Amino acid sequence: MHVVVRALSVLTALSDRREGLTLQQLHRELDIPLGSIHRLLRTLESERFVQRSPQTKRYSLGPSALALGYHQQFDSYLIAPPEPLLVAGRDSGETVFLTRMVDSRVVCIALVESRHPLRLFVRVGQEMPLHAAASARIVLAHKDPTLVEALLTGHQLEAFTRGTVREVNQLIDHLATARRRGFDVCRSELDDDVWAVAAPVYDAAGHVECGIALAAAAGRVETIERRADYTEIVMRAAEALSRAQGYAGPIATPTREELLALYSGGDSDNPFDNGTTMKKAP
Structure with missing residues (x-):
């Protein structure tokens, strides 16, 4: 359950920051240990809930996270x-x-x-x-x-x-x-x-x-x-x-x-x- 709460915290933080956040920024804002948040982000990225820019190294919401809000009227x-x-x-x-x-x-x-x-x-x-x-x-x-x-x-x-x-x-x-x-x-x-x-x-x-x-x-x-x-x-x-x-x-x-x-x-x-x-x- 603790891992789920942390994952939701990451997604919530990224939803408020359209420009994305780096690993260090997420670590500081959420007070999650670097090793733990790195593993969490890798899992979320593999499932396309987050995506990482190769240029800026920032994480932002991925297609899977955005699709959660989909309904017929958009x-x-x-x-x-x-x-x-x-x-x-x-x-x-x-x-x-x-x-x-x-x-x-x-x-x-x-x-x-x-x-x-x-x-x-x-x-x-x-x-x-x-x-x-x-x-x-x-x-x-x-x-x-x-x-x-x-x-x-x-x-x-x-x-x-x-x-x-x-x-x-x-x-x-x-x-x-x-x-x-x-x-x-x-x-x-x-x-x-x-x-x-x-x-x-x-x-x-x-x-x-x-x-x-x-x-x-x-x-x-x-x-x-x-x-x-x-x-x-x-x-x-x-x-x-x-x-x-x-x-x-x-x-x-x-x-x-x-x-x-x-x-x-x-x-x-x-x-x-x-x-x-x-x-x-x-």
Whole structure:
């Protein structure tokens, strides 16, 4: 029973510290002998209740611990918008939201609404389709390929618009490119005349369970400069949240010139081009 109490104490301490705690910090805060807490953490890590960042050496809650709070409405995962999300919403004026993978679904867990009169219908607790939303695909892009194929073939890939991609191999290729570039874009795939961009959020161990997305009416992002602006805003927010969670590894960050070339259609390996001609700002 004593070991169980100590394990619960560790999980409680980590639940209050999003950036994670080192072995020494846990030892001091919980007054558990170093040898005992080291053995306890090894057991919890082997069962995926905690995870340790190889860069910062900090422990944080793992997938098994987070899954304990799961229920159908996802209420236990909903959070107040973190600061990077608020900054992205303020800088863009658009709808910005945070998604998280829960079991085999990706759910909106925090939201900053657009300042514009015409807002997009995204709600906290909403499940995002794995194949048709950049906010879901950017998380899926960082998962094991075997799991990705199983999820895509195991879900009904609904055609939400004429632009919805439903072919599994095409989606898998798209995910690989999004992972390499560090962001994903969705154009009229989930909703007509809606453009969205999303970037991954890394936890302390370098895993991706969350993503930050920005969605806007297509009429407000007609120029390549505006789309590059919004992509940079989302990627900055995702990097800030990743660093706040203790991630110290590399993050793909395209230059301004690379983004402009991509959105101008000058890149022949552009998976985001649906054939429409982009405008340049006057």
